[in-house]
Structures are given as C-alpha cells and as structure tokens.
Amino acid sequence: MPKACFNALLAGAVLALAVPAHAELTFSDPWLRAVPPVSPTMAGYATLNNTGEDTVIITGVSTPVAGHTMLHDVETAADGSRRMVHLHHLAIPAGESLVLAPGNRHLMLMKLTQVPAPGDSVEVCFHLNGGQDACAAFPVKRASQSDG
Amino acid sequence: MRKLPYILPVLLALLVAGCGKQESDLPVNTRLGGEFTLTDHNGEPFSQAQLKGKVSILFFGYTHCPDICPAVLARVAQVYRQLQEAGEAGQVQPVFITFDPERDTAEHLKEYLPWFKADIIGLTGSLAEIREVATQYGVVFIKDQAEQDYLFTHSDYIYLLDDQGRVRKLYPADFTIDEVVTDAKSLL
Numbered sequence: 001m002p003k004a005c006f007n008a009l010l011a012g013a014v015l016a017l018a019v020p021a022h023a024e025l026t027f028s029d030p031w032l033r034a035v036p037p038v039s040p041t042m043a044g045y046a047t048l049n050n051t052g053e054d055t056v057i058i059t060g061v062s063t064p065v066a067g068h069t070m071l072h073d074v075e076t077a078a079d080g081s082r083r084m085v086h087l088h089h090l091a092i093p094a095g096e097s098l099v100l101a102p103g104n105r106h107l108m109l110m111k112l113t114q115v116p117a118p119g120d121s122v123e124v125c126f127h128l129n130g131g132q133d134a135c136a137a138f139p140v141k142r143a144s145q146s147d148g
Numbered sequence: 149m150r151k152l153p154y155i156l157p158v159l160l161a162l163l164v165a166g167c168g169k170q171e172s173d174l175p176v177n178t179r180l181g182g183e184f185t186l187t188d189h190n191g192e193p194f195s196q197a198q199l200k201g202k203v204s205i206l207f208f209g210y211t212h213c214p215d216i217c218p219a220v221l222a223r224v225a226q227v228y229r230q231l232q233e234a235g236e237a238g239q240v241q242p243v244f245i246t247f248d249p250e251r252d253t254a255e256h257l258k259e260y261l262p263w264f265k266a267d268i269i270g271l272t273g274s275l276a277e278i279r280e281v282a283t284q285y286g287v288v289f290i291k292d293q294a295e296q297d298y299l300f301t302h303s304d305y306i307y308l309l310d311d312q313g314r315v316r317k318l319y320p321a322d323f324t325i326d327e328v329v330t331d332a333k334s335l336l
Contacts, residue, residue, distance in 0.1 A: 033215075033218055033219070033222075035218050035263075036259070036260045036261075036263035036264075037263070038256065038259045038260050039211065039218070039260065040211070040212055040297075041212055041213070041214035041297075042214055042218075043214040043215040043218070068297070072214075072215070074215065074216070077301070079288055079303065080288075080303050080305070081288045081289075081290070081301050081302055081303040081304075082216065082301065082302065082303070082304060083290075083292065083299070083300075083301035083302075084215070084292075084299050102215060102216075102219050102322075103215065103216060103219065103321065103322055106214075106215050108214045108215070109214070110214070110297050111297070142222065143219065143222050143223075
C-alpha cells in the first residue's frame with residue numbers, strides 16, 4: 001500500500017475515533033470575563049452538555065492564553081467566607097449538563113501570557129478521559145447584570 | 149387666634165423639613181466600620197475621613213482573584229454608571245481595599261482599577277494595617293499557602309457608607325444593581 005494511502009487511512013481512522021468523543025461534550029453560552037490588561041487571571045463560564053451515552057470525565061483544561069488553567073469550585077463556610085477549591089476531575093453523567101457560572105464552578109485561567117480583550121475569542125480545550133479533547137471558542141465579554 | 153403666632157413657626161419648620169432632604173430608612177450599623185488610614189493607588193496616605201461628604205461603596209478583594217472580585221468590581225462599576233447617568237456619580241465614591249498587599253501594590257492598583265471606568269479608589273497598606281481595617285468591617289481573609297499562585301479564602305460583602313462614613317447596609321457579592329443604586333440615592 002502506498003505510504004500516502006496508508007497515512008490517509010490512518011488519519012481517517014483517527015478522525016473516526018475522535019469525532020464521537022468531540023460530539024459527546026458540547027458547550028452552551030461559553031464566555032470569558034473580560035479583565036484589565038494587567039490582570040494575571042481571568043475566569044470562564046459555560047454550560048457543558050454530555051450528549052453521549054457514557055459519563056464524560058474532564059481531567060484537565062488548557063488554553064493558549066494561559067500558562068495554567070484549572071477547574072474550580074467555590075465553597076462557602078459557616079461565617080460566609082468563600083474559598084476556591086481545585087477540581088482535579090469533573091464527571092458529567094450521560095445526558096446531563098453541568099453549569100460553570102460566576103460564584104460557582106468555573107474555569108480559572110492563570111499565568112496569562114496575553115490578556116484577551118472584549119470581543120476576542122479564545123479556544124479552550126477540555127481534556128477528557130480516554131485522551132480526547134473537546135474544544136470550543138470562548139468569546140471574551142464584559143459581564144452584563146444577568147451574567148453576574 | 150391668639151395662638152397663631154406660636155403655631156406658625158412650627159408649621160413653617162415642618163414645611164421646610166418636608167421640602168428638604170428625605171431621610172433614608174437605612175439603619176446605622178454601629179458594630180461595623182470606623183476610622184482608618186491606608187495608602188491609596190497614588191501612593192498617598194488615605195484616611196476614612198476623606199470619604200466624608202460622599203456616599204461610599206466599599207469592598208474588599210484582591211486583583212489575582214479570578215471569579216468573585218472582578219465580578220464585584222464590574223457590578224460596582226455598573227452601579228456607578230447608573231448613578232452617573234442620573235447625574236449623581238459625583239456624590240458617590242467606590243472604594244476597593246485589597247487584602248493582598250504583597251501583589252496589590254499602589255502601582256498595580258493604579259494600573260488595574262481605571263479599566264472599570266468607575267473612579268474607584270484603590271487602597272493598600274501593610275498587612276497589619278489592612279487586617280485592622282478588615283476587622284473593623286468584619287471581613288475574614290485567609291491566605292491559602294497550598295497553591296503556588298496563592299488565593300484567599302475571604303468574605304465578600306459590599307458596604308454602603310453614608311456621607312458621615314457610617315455603615316448603612318451590607319450586600320452579598322451577587323447584589324442587585326438596582327437595589328444599591330436606590331439605596332445610594334436614598335442617602336444623597
């Protein structure tokens with residue numbers, strides 16, 4: 001078999017394997033909160049929908065604009081103080097959605113290599129169990145009153 | 149009829165009071181607040197007395213905070229803009245006090261805060277000075293040393309102060325913008 005054909009078949013096989021994984025996790029209303037250009041961090045939000053038939057486990061997140069990206073939860077103590085908790089894994093059962101929202105679970109982008117401005121769009125990739133990635137464009141916007 | 153000369157001044161006083169400033173229904177919180185001196189974003193000493201004469205929206209946070217603090221800053225900026233549209237922003241002063249003086253220097257606050265376009269005064273100081281002010285306002289903040297890029301566990305109330313620097317109302321971080329605008333106007 002010619003090498004070019006083999007490579008094409010291989011690429012096709014990889015794509016065929018990758019597409020269902022991508023299809024299992026879809027994103028609704030993704031966005032990054034716009035922050036001042038000197039800001040070292042920013043947060044991201046979206047609704048993550050598992051449209052597949054198996055539980056999706058998110059094992060990590062990355063984006064080209066941040067040296068380090070994490071999933072965080074917010075815990076409220078009895079005295080009302082709140083703290084961030086690093087979520088190392090996040091499971092979304094089949095057919096369910098998980099909301100990342102201000103003051104709640106969210107994406108935390110740290111060590112920003114560049115601070116995207118309102119109107120920019122940033123690719124954010126969620127690393128899934130099994131080795132696949134599910135990526136989406138997160139527009140950067142200033143929050144409206146309803147967004148928090 | 150002979151009583152009229154006595155009643156008239158009283159009626160006049162009541163009329164003047166009625167036409168004057170409407171007293172706010174917001175109670176004075178006597179447990180929180182008080183005098184303090186910190187360093188503003190220009191590197192100058194800033195005392196709480198300098199806020200007198202204006203209604204203040206005061207809150208604590210830190211600029212490395214990714215979620216809650218920028219959200220609060222954005223919401224306070226929206227309050228300010230609504231008051232600006234009503235022509236009353238000149239009588240209201242947003243104040244941001246950091247509890248992360250190690251990273252939130254006066255220089256950094258001066259670069260960071262103007263982006264919100266709300267004339268926010270940024271205050272920093274020594275950790276001891278900030279802790280004292282935080283205690284006055286019942287604010288808890290604990291540095292989380294476990295992370296390399298440390299975060300804080302912290303309370304996130306917003307304080308509305310009247311023109312005498314007295315605390316009149318507290319709001320949660322996800323406060324309703326219209327509520328704060330209405331309350332601030334009631335104190336003007």
